[in-house]
Amino acid sequence: MSEPLLDIRNLTIGFRAYGQYRRVLHDVSLSVGQGERVSLIGQSGSGKTVTMRTIIGTLPMPPGEVESGSIQYDRSSLLDLNKIERNKLKGTGISIVLQDPMLSFNPVLTIGRQMDDIVRYGDARLGQSRSRDARRRHIIDTLDKVQLSDGDRILDSYPMMLSGGMRQRVLIGMALLNKPRLLIADEPGTALDVTTQDEILALLNRLVAQEGLSLLLITHNLGVVREMADRIYVMDKGRIVEHGTREAIFNAPQDDYTKRLMAAVPPLYGPDVVTITNDKTAPKPAIAIEAVSKDFTSRSGIFNQHKTEHRAVDSVSINVAQGDIFGLAGESGSGKTTLAKMTLGLIDPTEGRIEIDGQDVGQTRGTADFRKLIQIVYQNPGSSLNPRRTITDQIAVPLKFTGHESTRIKTRVCELLEMVDLPADMANMYPHELSGGQKQRVAIARALSVNPRILVLDEPTSALDVLVQSTVIDLLHRLRAEFDLTYLFISHDLSLMRNFCNRVGVMLRGQIVEEGPVADVFGTPQHAYTRALLSAIPVTTDAAEALKPKVSKEERGAVLNRSTAIGG
């Protein structure tokens, strides 16, 4: 291999705060060659982001401190450069694409303004200048490279007017404006739907090939890495625990941590897939949704005289049997959350009727009995738990509202913590003292506190790392067996759904387009959209890749034609 473009040697970094010194990177060495695609894998808190910020030069120092080590970029030592020379490289030598395409834009400036600033100040640092028109032409050319042909319209738009996929493309274009040689991408596309993510990854691959870029990809998604990396570094607790070529890491991982990481990824296809069944036979369904529709009305005009109806859910009928784990799959905006909210009696359906355990939701919702029947676990335990109340207080909320005796609450909370494998002494802690997985367990305990028959799980693991996710999933399986629960599981993670649910329904624009037992839907998908979804999922083995349904470009375009449109 020729001289690497980026060469990090023995980098050790710590943070000093309130007199305490904490090391976050230990002796990290990493290199990226010219035109090479390198992935840095690790869970949240492993030190990936600190590494990225140190390379790009946005790590605040203090509190950050480089203890030892060096970063060579193109024969200059980044850590020894003065501020001006260092700033010269920003955007022009090394550039980044941050994770969330919405948050990476300034919401109050047009796209054109933001991109023009980048070009203008980039030019200024390189000692050149171009006319406004020349800059605009350059920006439109760059947008063309990221396959956005409608440059003029995009430049006059505000970030919120673009769809998620477009924003991500514009963001990549932004990073490329000043022709960097190294692009650092932090979880590109993970905030997007899987089909859009697939397009973004393909785009990045093409840019590396065509523009001669080097790519450092920072991610926790092993499926993405398999499609995007020539070489891989695995990071855990601030240390590089393993590195090697993609084949070496995927086929024969050496380090224990890498192995556990690989094992925790739910497989989409292949011999390791777990198929859940429900062998209970109950006379009546737990949830019966009959021809339910929901319209949302938005008004415009001076006197709100113009009504536009938007059909979020369109005559959906589902029966969820007792003991089922019913997975509701679909991309954002497909109506799955609206359907779940109607099931919980939080909003009224426009048409149709929902029965829980034989009782009409419209009649019984709001009563203590209804609350004892069905409960919910939200997506992000960080925001679904009140940061100012202790764990006991939070778990006790449903108990209080269902007429539980206050003297028994303490013992009940301890029981519940034990149920979700948390130590009883956590009862008096506050949420910030708990890890993400522990918080989600508390949220589950809270939902279970009134002994419900049905739990609605709204992406309960999507905010968690994959190792933590697998433990939460195991817990949910165990609780279902122990307490005879029925789950309605909402997710866009189809790999997880394959191994967690026994039945699935796929939603597209408010309708259920396909429904059935998991093995059938994943094994022989009938609807073109299901096939497009499945084919877009990044998988971790070649065997699974071979088993994915093959979808032609045209077929995909037909069902996903809205994904890059303005609006949304």
Added chain:
Amino acid sequence: MVLYLLRRAASLLLVLFGLAILIFVIARVVPGDPARIALGPMATPEQVLELRTEMGLDQPFLVQLGTYLSGLAQGDLGKSLLTSRPVMDDILAALPATFELVLFTIILQIVISIPLGILAAVYRNTWIDNVTRVISLIGVVTPGFVLAILLQLVAAFYLGFFPITGRLDPSIAFDADITGLLLVDGTLKGRWDVVADAIRHLILPSIALAMAGIGQVVRITRSAMIEVASRDFIEASRAYGIPERVVRFRYMLRVASVAPLTILGLEFASLIGNAFIVEFVFSWPGIASYGVRTILQKDLNAVIGVVLVSGVFFVIANLVIDIVLGLLDPRHRLREGGRK
């Protein structure tokens, strides 16, 4: 944008209409007979009755309301019992002084508090931050009238830096007949001595009025700036090589200014309320002095008029803030009027 403005303006008119009805009802519900108070304890029942008829107080309530509203639509606020002149004339005579004071105060607040807030955010947790924290705390906890009296005593009486009371030195002959605002009319007529003297008179009362708002806005600007600083797009801008000063002033401040501006709009309401006391202390010939007298005298038409005028002030201030916010942040105007 036009649609956004029309919508805001329409809803504000509605607010004013509601306010007019509400204040009228309240004024009629409070106990005490305005005619009796106006005539004094020595008046005979016949005289009181006569005045009641003249004022229309013997009419059914809804008729009174109707008469009042139709008068209001033509700019007629009725007659003041205190001065026996149309309320509208009284208010128009006193309004410019108050308007000038409040406007000067708002400008003072913006000019002082937003830069201080930015400084506090940029030099977070240093002595600069701590000093602004103390200043804003003092501003928030000190009642306006205490500050007014203190300033008057120290800066005007003992030190003599500023005049003690009034709007303009009596020795200066000047007729503010264009807008009624001394600063504007003085400038238009090229009378710089008037402008300078008016500013000298304005400084103490407007500081007394401004401090509470300054304290709030400094804190809010600071926390908004700090919040914005931690957002992804700020890091992205730095990583793309945008210079630090541009990141701070163009990117951060523009996003962060929404919260302080909203507060400033609401601040307007309390400014007019506080102006009642501050004007009293500095013998400012504004609407507040007039308002206080009319309230004590239960001069109903005048009270309603004063309240309505403060309402108009408040509503217009918020319209202006809405327009500014709409210009600063596209999400405001786009969300309101639907997409494009």
